Amino acid sequence: MTSLAAATTGWTLLLRTFMRRDRWQLLWWSVGLSALFVSQAVSVDGLYTSQADFDRAAATMEGNTAFIAMAGPARALNTTGGQVMWQAGAVGAVAIGLMAMLLVGRHTRAEEERGREELVRATAVGRCATLAAAAVTALAAVVVAGLLTGAGLVAYGLSFADSIATGAGLALCGAFFTGSALVAAQLASTTRGTYGLAGAVIGLAYGLRAVGDVGSPALSWLSPIGWYQAMHPYSGLRWWPALLLVVGALLATVLAVALFLRRDLGSGVLAARPGPAVASPALRSGFALAWRLQRASVLAWSGGILLGGLAYGSIGDDAGDLVGDSALTEDIFGAAAGDLVDGFFAVSLVMLALIATGFALSSMGRPRGQEEDGHAELTLSTGVSRLRWLGGQVAVCVLGTVLVVAAAGVGLAGGYAMVTGDLGAFERLTLPMLAMVAPVLVTVGVALLLYGVAPGAQSAAWLVLVLGVVVLMFGEVFRMPGWLRGLSPYEHLALAPAEPFRVLPFVALLAVAVALSLVGAFAFSRRDIR
Amino acid sequence: MTTPPLEVRGLTKSFGSTLALDRLDLSVERGEVHGFLGPNGAGKSTAIRVLLGLLRKDSGEVSLLGGDPWTDAARLHRRLAYVPGDVDLWPNLTGGEVIDLLGRLRGGVDPTRRDELVALFQLDPTKRGRSYSKGNRQKVALVAALAADVELLLLDEPTSGLDPIMESAFQQCVQDFRARGGTVLLSSHILAEVEQLCDRVSIIRNGRCVETGSLGELRHLTRTSVTVELAGPPRGLEQLEGVYDLVVDGHRARFDIDTALLDPALAALVAVGVRSLTTQPPTLEELFLRHYGDRIESEA
Numbered sequence: 001m002t003s004l005a006a007a008t009t010g011w012t013l014l015l016r017t018f019m020r021r022d023r024w025q026l027l028w029w030s031v032g033l034s035a036l037f038v039s040q041a042v043s044v045d046g047l048y049t050s051q052a053d054f055d056r057a058a059a060t061m062e063g064n065t066a067f068i069a070m071a072g073p074a075r076a077l078n079t080t081g082g083q084v085m086w087q088a089g090a091v092g093a094v095a096i097g098l099m100a101m102l103l104v105g106r107h108t109r110a111e112e113e114r115g116r117e118e119l120v121r122a123t124a125v126g127r128c129a130t131l132a133a134a135a136v137t138a139l140a141a142v143v144v145a146g147l148l149t150g151a152g153l154v155a156y157g158l159s160f161a162d163s164i165a166t167g168a169g170l171a172l173c174g175a176f177f178t179g180s181a182l183v184a185a186q187l188a189s190t191t192r193g194t195y196g197l198a199g200a201v202i203g204l205a206y207g208l209r210a211v212g213d214v215g216s217p218a219l220s221w222l223s224p225i226g227w228y229q230a231m232h233p234y235s236g237l238r239w240w241p242a243l244l245l246v247v248g249a250l251l252a253t254v255l256a257v258a259l260f261l262r263r264d265l266g267s268g269v270l271a272a273r274p275g276p277a278v279a280s281p282a283l284r285s286g287f288a289l290a291w292r293l294q295r296a297s298v299l300a301w302s303g304g305i306l307l308g309g310l311a312y313g314s315i316g317d318d319a320g321d322l323v324g325d326s327a328l329t330e331d332i333f334g335a336a337a338g339d340l341v342d343g344f345f346a347v348s349l350v351m352l353a354l355i356a357t358g359f360a361l362s363s364m365g366r367p368r369g370q371e372e373d374g375h376a377e378l379t380l381s382t383g384v385s386r387l388r389w390l391g392g393q394v395a396v397c398v399l400g401t402v403l404v405v406a407a408a409g410v411g412l413a414g415g416y417a418m419v420t421g422d423l424g425a426f427e428r429l430t431l432p433m434l435a436m437v438a439p440v441l442v443t444v445g446v447a448l449l450l451y452g453v454a455p456g457a458q459s460a461a462w463l464v465l466v467l468g469v470v471v472l473m474f475g476e477v478f479r480m481p482g483w484l485r486g487l488s489p490y491e492h493l494a495l496a497p498a499e500p501f502r503v504l505p506f507v508a509l510l511a512v513a514v515a516l517s518l519v520g521a522f523a524f525s526r527r528d529i530r
Numbered sequence: 531m532t533t534p535p536l537e538v539r540g541l542t543k544s545f546g547s548t549l550a551l552d553r554l555d556l557s558v559e560r561g562e563v564h565g566f567l568g569p570n571g572a573g574k575s576t577a578i579r580v581l582l583g584l585l586r587k588d589s590g591e592v593s594l595l596g597g598d599p600w601t602d603a604a605r606l607h608r609r610l611a612y613v614p615g616d617v618d619l620w621p622n623l624t625g626g627e628v629i630d631l632l633g634r635l636r637g638g639v640d641p642t643r644r645d646e647l648v649a650l651f652q653l654d655p656t657k658r659g660r661s662y663s664k665g666n667r668q669k670v671a672l673v674a675a676l677a678a679d680v681e682l683l684l685l686d687e688p689t690s691g692l693d694p695i696m697e698s699a700f701q702q703c704v705q706d707f708r709a710r711g712g713t714v715l716l717s718s719h720i721l722a723e724v725e726q727l728c729d730r731v732s733i734i735r736n737g738r739c740v741e742t743g744s745l746g747e748l749r750h751l752t753r754t755s756v757t758v759e760l761a762g763p764p765r766g767l768e769q770l771e772g773v774y775d776l777v778v779d780g781h782r783a784r785f786d787i788d789t790a791l792l793d794p795a796l797a798a799l800v801a802v803g804v805r806s807l808t809t810q811p812p813t814l815e816e817l818f819l820r821h822y823g824d825r826i827e828s829e830a
Contacts, residue, residue, distance in 0.1 A: 113660065113661075189661070190658075190660060190661065191660075192621070192622075192660075272657075272658070272661055274624075274654075274656035274657065275623075275624035275626075275627070275656050275657070275658055276624055276626060276627060276656065277624065277626040277655040277656045278626050278627070278630055278655070279623075279626065279627040279628075279629075279630035279631050279634075280627075283627060283630065283631050283634070284631070284634040284635070285635070286635070289631060292623070293620060293622070373618045374614060374616060374617070374618040375618065375619075375620055377579075377582075377584060377614060378612075378614065378617075378618075378632065378671070379632075379635065380582070380583075380584060380603070380607075381582050381584075381607060381610075381611075381612035381614075381684075382607050382608075382632055382635035382636045383604050383605075383607050383608040383635055383636050383637055384604060384607075384635050385603060385604035386603070388604070526586070527586070528584065528585045528586055529579075529584040529585065
């Protein structure tokens with residue numbers, strides 16, 4: 001016992017430091033997770049005005065394999081609680097897993113990689129103090145998130161025991177993924193590697209239960225997310241699967257400690273693989289460098305949004321049944337398009353464009369990151385001119401945006417074609433999706449303008465995306481004035497697939513994007529490099 | 531007469547209300563290694579970044595390899611190589627990739643020379659940027675710079691993370707570079723390195739050049755320590771101009787003297803008769819302290 005105390009000397013001090021560093025992150029994650037669950041309840045109750053309507057929608061959902069694969073086993077889908085667990089359970093488990101992974105990685109492997117852990121370890125703290133403090137920080141975070149979720153659902157008026165179980169199961173999923181992230185941090189020798197391994201565990205857990213829920217239930221029992229869903233909140237609650245999560249979390253943590261004690265500071269159980277000693281012949285320009293730095297992200301976003309598009313596309317034909325016939329539904333989907341299926345796709349196109357904007361803006365944030373890390377200085381001290389350097393990054397951003405948007409369009413049409421066998425969807429959905437490149441590039445233009453003129457304020461470009469989301473979700477509901485909706489670049493294209501493509505708004509948006517970009521590039525060529 | 535590769539006159543640069551460079555003058559001749567000395571925050575890095583066209587000057591004249599670094603940056607950069615003081619590499623590129631990339635962006639690398647330098651600096655080129663230590667990151671940037679076929683090197687504290695063996699390898703490389711006719715601007719804190727390598731030095735303080743010249747010329751401006759044993763008690767030393775900290779102990783004396791005023795002091799000593807004499811030339815440390823040190827500050 002004394003050795004344990006010695007090994008963790010000072011951990012409470014570290015814990016307080018971590019909590020202080022993370023307090024806002026913790027708050028936002030927890031509030032976000034709880035909002036994810038409670039908002040499902042709100043939207044379900046808003047969408048379906050009668051139980052008959054609700055029953056019909058539930059029957060449609062139960063029959064849709066894509067839905068089951070995405071969300072989980074269909075249980076009590078004609079109740080608010082059943083819908084909450086179904087719609088938010090798996091997603092919430094993934095999200096809390098990511099939160100735990102980021103918290104653990106940030107306080108363990110990242111600190112070690114940057115050499116700060118060495119500094120801490122040289123003071124009067126025990127060898128395991130950081131590990132203990134990081135684990136407790138992540139556990140505290142998942143407990144807070146679970147509590148807020150359970151309390152939120154109870155406050156909304158759902159059954160007490162089931163709501164608490166929903167929150168507790170969520171927290172236990174977080175605890176399990178805290179354990180697996182702790183193991184990953186011992187195995188990998190880099191932060192990226194840690195996130196790669198821990199993320200793979202989360203992805204595997206989600207994938208196993210998706211396959212299991214669709215056809216081979218045994219596989220779902222190999223997944224911690226499957227265990228959570230096997231607790232059956234709101235549909236015959238049982239607590240014993242939670243034990244699997246507790247045991248799993250404990251085993252993973254014990255394994256992590258054992259690995260930790262057997263390795264040196266800074267090393268990982270898996271040695272870092274050496275890379276190429278010489279650069280490939282293609283790596284010889286600013287553009288090639290930018291592509292090399294971003295290609296992984298372009299491919300990941302394209303793959304992810306392709307799956308998202310498939311998901312939207314595969315449920316589109318059922319839109320009429322799924323979304324019910326409340327006034328809210330009319331507001332969101334039906335107002336302009338008239339037909340619910342067309343309305344659903346019109347909204348899906350904008351939704352996917354908004355997601356693609358996430359890629360575009362983070363890509364356009366790269367030059368600033370390069371500048372802050374001193375990489376811009378290194379590149380610009382060679383024969384690369386400023387405009388060529390920036391041009392290479394913008395080119396990769398635009399190219400990547402087109403790829404990501406195209407992937408979304410192919411996914412959307414592919415999903416629809418899979419369900420209906422209607423190959424005309426590629427023309428009716430993929431082409432209008434590609435037109436969405438124009439509004440996305442307007443936000444890129446705003447980001448580029450800010451980068452040139454006021455690089456410190458570049459993140460304000462995300463407000464354009466926020467505005468786009470708000471106008472899409474609430475523009476009709478709150479009867480926003482036309483000029484306000486007009487500020488969102490996503491509101492100007494023809495409402496595909498119901499309306500035919502219009503050239504003028506497309507070209508006008510591109511012109512705005514180009515004009516903003518040119519001003520940004522000009523300002524960049526005149527200002528100091530940090 | 532050819533223009534010097536690097537000529538700065540009256541260069542002023544401010545960031546908001548802080549004046550980083552205040553009418554800085556700096557001239558580096560072709561074929562010399564020029565030491566650029568100054569404490570942290572004196573403006574050395576700012577000056578180099580203006581010379582690279584990364585920062586825009588407020589006023590003054592800057593000429594780099596006969597061109598204007600602000601308008602001609604990319605063209606001029608093909609003829610020079612730069613090593614920043616704080617090297618940060620792309621985390622997912624290996625050292626070898628970075629060396630090749632920077633070389634190609636400058637217009638080409640000689641693979642033989644590159645491999646020689648990698649071996650000389652004992653660099654593992656297969657590691658990724660994020661796993662290099664500070665010293666190894668610096669080696670990557672140094673190898674990339676030294677492998678380049680250029681006429682000017684701008685080195686901003688290039689050896690602050692290197693061990694002594696690598697430091698001597700670095701000095702050899704710089705001397706070879708000069709022997710081939712290259713010009714170097716070397717900003718440094720390591721005075722021994724500057725004494726070893728530099729033909730001339732400029733000392734900068736608060737954004738201004740306070741001293742420039744060859745080490746010999748600069749030594750002239752400072753004091754030599756003299757310890758002497760005489761045939762009789764020393765006479766008249768205390769009245770001499772330029773003598774400081776005189777301690778007389780019987781027939782012995784110890785004092786510091788302005789190097790330019792050695793002659794009359796020696797004459798006074800010879801008049802008594804010198805038994806033994808030790809003089810110590812001023813070190814660069816003393817030169818440096820003369821401009822920055824508290825000791826000399828308080829005397830003034």
